[in-house]
Amino acid sequence: MPGSFHIRNIPINPGLVLSPMSGVTCSAFRRLIKELNPGAVGLVISEFISVEGLTRQSDRSMAMMRFHPDERPYGIQIFGYDIERMRDAAIMAQDAGADLIDINCGCPAPKVVKKGGGCELMRQPEHLAQMFREVRKAVSIPLTMKMRSGWDEASRNALEIAKIAESEGLEGIAVHGRTRAQLYRGEADWSVVEAVAESVKVPVSGSGDVVDAASAQARKQGKVAGLFIGRAALWNPFVFSEICGGKRYDLRHERDLVLTVLERYLALLREEFHDRVVVGRFKQLVSQMCRGHEWRKDLCRAMKLQDQIDILKRARDSAPDAVRSQSESPTSLQAGAA
Secondary structure (H helix, E strand, C coil): CCCCCEEEEEEEEECCEEECCCCCHHHHHHHHHHHHHHCCCCCCCCCCCEEEHCCCCCCHHHHHHHCCHHHEEEEEECCCCCCHHHHHHHHHHHHHCCEEEEEEECCCCHHHHCCHHHHHHHHHHHHHHHHHHHHHCCCCCCCCEEEEECCCCHHHHHHHHHHHHHCCCCCCEEEEEEEEECCCCCCCCHHHHHHHHHHHHCCCEECCCCCHHHHHHHHHHCCCCCECCCCHHHHHHHHHHHHCCCCCCCCCCCHHHHHHHHHHHHHHHHHHCHHHHHHHHHHHHHHHHHHCCCCCCHHHHHHHHHHHHHHHHHHCCCHHHHHHCCCCCHHHHHHHCC
16 A cells, blocks of 8 residues: 655665654664564654764764664754755765665754754755755765745745755655644645645655554555654554554553563663663653553653663563463564564
């Protein structure tokens, strides 16, 4: 059902992309999603990385580019306003081994737009065109961009920006169907996504409100090449497989499955971060995925990693024997083999 497409010579198969999410899509999360959805994730993209941090050799920014070979195809998303820094950061991302570079033109966060980055770039098309041009000349790997439908209802200019991107040599476009003013409220307008897909020759993917198989089918219309999935991957890490295969997990009642996912994610996080960072990152998934489970609040309140480990162990030990004995889930097999 999702189909597939190419960004230059990179096959995105299936046409489902783990959308970049700030503070979420670290390597551990990307690896978790790939493991839980074998063959169902066509592309993963890093959380957005500041070009200011990269070009100043910030340890944190440099670490954000790292990835595991199993994540390929893998894109690094960068954001900023300064054209020279954007160009230099793109070169650094290419040197880090990324398969493609994505320019963020859609972040609505005040701290980003007030410095000229993210969605603010859509209000400066001439500056953005020059940025695309300089970055395109500087790197040889595919270059893409992600944007919103516009700044607000009165200035929905995604079509204009898409044509600029195509004319400057970008090879893929993603459109989030909300305006910057909407943030994450209301419904995404997919008529904008479809209009952009009809107007350019490069592949256009859509983002916003793709949360299950039904919504994916409803939004994969016309010439829309692919679907970006973001927050739904936190609510339901199996969403990619559900869209491709149709099987749906009721995570409120799949206690053993949820615990297995959490245990695997904790292990992946510990490979990447210091314990004090793991605690907060872990809570992001717990708070969204574990609704309905009695130990959710305890995990979210825990201040130390060992406390979270102990809570998981108690939850596992207190599970009924019939539940603990389940071993047919793809999660159990993936975690056991990792």
